[in-house]
Amino acid sequence: MEGLQTPRLVCMAVTPAHFSEIFSLYQRNQALLALLDHEHDPAHLATRFVRKANVPLGGSVRQLSKVVLFSPDQTKIRGLCSVYYGYPEPHIAYVGELFFAPDAQRMGLGRELYLALEAQVRVRSMQAVRVGVGLRNWNALRFWIRLGFVHITGMSGARDFTPQAYAFLELEKNCTP
Template identity: 35%
Template structure:
């Protein structure tokens, strides 16, 4: 069995650590700033997303809470919370990490934090023995598709959702980044 991400780790400018109960309100407010994504994925805003993730996880079919982790992303210099990382270890195979949610607050986007986060995550996972990272991205979310492609997610494993494009239809694409 491959190991899981540590409860605390870092990159050059970022500190990443497990979410604590005392973080829920602040991180939920940060999560709420991602509501604009709903126009691309059609999902409703979850006013208890962070609390639910911490207590129950956002699990794949047959998943267990032990393999799930939600972490905050903070700046190292100011110790300011700027993002969230939610992952599932071992889905759909033992050596795969499913990146359930990654968000850097829009006010600090375009400063290289997302790319730095993905580089650091990739190094961590490769060191732990993972072979790939998967993520599900809304097809209408063009900024995210560009970001993930630049981050090395160059393989498509499937497209899911509505089959016709309309203003009220939504579909997602699962992308893969190989770590070997």
């Protein structure tokens, strides 16, 4: 994903210098983060993102692409994204995170970025893209379903429903012609 550009976004590989901007991004989305997972501390999440700490078991950091999304003039952070190429199978790209600043949401930037990412996935001859979506994140569920992620490939979370319980759906979109 590094170097990927759309008309309104520039993807730059994450570096430790981006920590404060990523921390701020998570902090401004704290209400949403609290709905998604028991781990929602902005400092912890920013550290994990910068350090590329969430590689799948048995995976390689070389297959993980984490980028910070900037406006074309590269002065304003708009969001962040992580994609693991080859998980859980070699022909699948897995979007681990796609997160936008509150002032960059509902502007079509996510769709714009995803369509560019899907084109890149096709060039790599990958057959599908998967994403995990928190069940409480209705806007994200609508977003991914509208993009064609209609196959449920997995479900995880608490076995019992409580106001503090978390659950996720794993959705897939086929990218073969």
